[in-house]
């Protein structure tokens with residue numbers, strides 16, 4: 001059986017024509033994005049190539065200001081690059097109108113933020129129920145209680161964020177991101193607010209959920225300790241991405 005990384009390599013032919021519409025997971029080809037204007041223009045992404053297959057857990061490291069947030073924004077259709085191709089499950093995240101991009105993002109992409117970003121007034125269970133209400137009719141919806149159980153939070157389903165620890169909030173955030181059955185999971189510094197043991201737990205959980213749900217996951221991190229749980233590691237430097 002192929003590892004996710006081998007599948008990822010095979011997914012992009014090195015020669016000849018290929019059709020991004022046939023590629024599952026995340027596919028980014030020759031993506032360049034300029035930010036700012038005039039003398040202050042920055043090449044936030046510089047000819048970036050990245051393929052992440054379903055079930056693959058990819059990490060992106062790099063210094064502050066190197067373009068990691070820009071990469072997540074473009075992959076998730078929150079920003080449009082100046083040039084290049086970005087597809088998720090074969091659907092174009094670049095060419096579509098803002099409205100179409102919003103719909104694609106809602107149905108195909110899950111986001112996990114630094115500190116969970118939960119809504120203070122909602123219980124853990126309601127954090128997961130909310131996005132299922134906004135998902136389109138055809139979108140996959142997973143059972144919120146089952147997902148909470150998967151991340152070890154079934155016993156605390158009725159707790160609000162202030163009644164949870166940082167690691168627990170992050171688990172709920174991961175479950176929430178998965179409840180609409182995304183094909184791409186974008187994770188921004190999930191361990192920034194956690195100690196080493198909890199960081200490991202959370203990242204191991206991300207690795208497990210990535211495989212279980214066959215989602216392509218991209219995690220930005222400064223935490224080199226957790227890279228051992230990832231299938232592939234990339235480094236961002238002045239907007240250019242290279243495999244480590």
Ligand SMILES: Nc1ncnc2c1ncn2[C@@H]1O[C@H](COP(=O)(O)OP(=O)(O)OP(=O)(O)O)[C@@H](O)[C@H]1O
Nearest residue numbers: 035036042044062063064065066067068069070071
């Ligand atoms: N709106 C903007 N206008 C001009 N330049 C910008 C803008 N947003 C970001 N930049 C610049 O683009 C580059 C990439 O920024 P980005 O936020 O993607 O980096 P990062 O690697 O995520 O940084 P950090 O780790 O500090 O979050 C930086 O040089 C930044 O200053």
